[in-house]
Amino acid sequence: MAARTTQRQTRRVDLSTFHRVPLGTWPTPLDTCPRLSAALGATVLVKRDDLGGVGLGGNKLRKLEFTLAAALAAGADTIITFGGVQTNHGRLTAAACARLGLRCELVLTRSVPRSGFAYDRSGNVALDRLFGARLHLCDTDDEARYTAGALASATSVTLPVGGSSGLGVLGYVAAAQELREQLGDQRVDRIVCAAGSGGTVAGLALGGETPVTAVSVSPGSQEKIERTAGLAAEEVGVDQPKLDHVTVDESAIGEGYGVPTDEVWAALRLFARTEGIVLDPVYTGKAAAALVAGVRPGETVVFMHTGGVPAVYGYAPELVVEAGR
Structure with missing residues (x-):
């Protein structure tokens, strides 16, 4: 790679045609x-x-501005998404749903070899509950997929891991x-x-x-x-x-x-x-x-x-x- 590079041939992508709901404070410093x-x-x-x-x-807010706007435009009243126990995406989805008046179902998988009060109850988990999300703890990815499927309805939208x-x-x-x-x-x-x-x-x-x-x-x-x-x-x-x-x-x-x-x-x-x-x-x-x-x-x-x-x-x-x- 050259010693110095700039964005001199930057792609210009027009985002104005997409639904977007304001959730973050932009530009960030x-x-x-x-x-x-x-x-x-x-x-x-x-x-x-x-x-x-x-x-x-956190970075997930930028993604949620587009995904939740599309969900609202489709008439959704419930958002279902996935993550590990301490998922940042889950925490911000829960917070954004609270802001927008949507129900939030978080399907969390014990994917990290950790346990104890701090990991299982503190941090993002406590905030998920504070924002009013319902948490569904699963032991495997298969169980998480089954749980999400059971929660799905005609008025729900399911977001992938990380909102990606x-x-x-x-x-x-x-x-x-x-x-x-x-x-x-x-x-x-x-x-x-x-x-x-x-x-x-x-x-x-x-x-x-x-x-x-x-x-x-x-x-x-x-x-x-x-x-x-x-x-x-x-x-x-x-x-x-x-x-x-x-x-x-x-x-x-x-x-x-x-x-x-x-x-x-x-x-x-x-x-x-x-x-x-x-x-x-x-x-x-x-x-x-x-x-x-x-x-x-x-x-x-x-x-x-x-x-x-x-x-x-x-x-x-x-x-x-x-x-x-």
């Missing part, structure tokens, strides 16, 4: 981070998608356009972003030409990004993007989804102690760990803070120990 940059020997800008909007903010449908991806097409406007003439080498269900990275890839480092939080990110980018391309009527400007980085996966490594906790401490920015141990913590390990001297990076901070309380026992190191 693009923070200059001088102390973090000095510590890493590079210029790091943090795009604060953890801030603003309902439900304590073709419509959901449009939220990050819009974010790519927003980021381009904030950067103006400032040149950046790459965007670093956590990759889970693939929709956020797919939107950034479809909406811009700046190289994206997609940091996997679990195996299979390449396939998920390509699939969701294809769905979004169909929605807007453009060709499938080649995604040759997306690099998948699996270095931070560790033992699997929802299992933080020592490097993740170190990255959380670094961001907190240099800039007062709180990351989470599932998504942004892994993306930050990959950034710290792979940053190149003198480069300029935009780090996408996709939110998820409430989940840190689900890891309270480890947080107490790691915060004191």
Whole structure:
């Protein structure tokens, strides 16, 4: 990759023809981070998608603006969606449904090898209940699919894991356009972003030409990004993007989804102690760990803070120990 790249051949996708309901506070800040940059020997800008909007903010709000608008237009009164026990998508879906007067059914799968009061009752789980969602805990993916099917009705809409449908991806097409406007003439080498269900990275890839480092939080990110980018391309009527400007980085996966490594906790401490920015141990913590390990001297990076901070309380026992190191 060339030493410096810009979004000089950026795709312009017209989103004005799609239903959209306001849920976030846009644009989210693009923070200059001088102390973090000095510590890493590079210029790091943090795009604060953890801030603003309902439900304590996060990247899923951008997706929900499109998916819930379509559901409302179709006459839905109930939203069904999936996730792990500490799902950020579930928490923000519950909050957005509360704002819009929709019932919310969260089908949660015990997909992370964790248990205990903090993980099972605190963090996003407590907020799900606070926002009025009904929770359905399942042990397997098959049980989750069966449960969702039983809940479905003529007036319900089911959203995929992470809200990463073709419509959901449009939220990050819009974010790519927003980021381009904030950067103006400032040149950046790459965007670093956590990759889970693939929709956020797919939107950034479809909406811009700046190289994206997609940091996997679990195996299979390449396939998920390509699939969701294809769905979004169909929605807007453009060709499938080649995604040759997306690099998948699996270095931070560790033992699997929802299992933080020592490097993740170190990255959380670094961001907190240099800039007062709180990351989470599932998504942004892994993306930050990959950034710290792979940053190149003198480069300029935009780090996408996709939110998820409430989940840190689900890891309270480890947080107490790691915060004191």
